[in-house]
Amino acid sequence: MLKKLLITGANGNLGAVCRDRLSHITETMRVAARKGLGEARENEEIVYCSLEDKTAVETMVEGCDGIVHMGGQATEAPWSTIRAANLDGMYNLY
Secondary structure, X not given: OEEEEEEEOOOOHHHHHHXXXXXXXXXXXXEEEOOOOOOOOOOEEEEEOOOOOHHXXXXXXXXXXXXXXXXXXXXXOOHHHHXXXXXXXXXXXX
């Protein structure tokens, strides 16, 4: 069992499924998104973070044993939005 699992994009379609179905494999689930996560559930920590913010990402991943990365821009958007979430954000996460 993991001590702390991070799920990025936890308010998106796939992230929400992971949030619902992976709680049994971790003592604490840290769920993250830019906004809209609602109330923390039992054994959850909520973190609001933009993936393009390197300092915020470093703080978000601290202490996590595993990461399920579902964050990013999944639909058509301006290049600046796609780059910030999908390229800069992925770089910062890894």
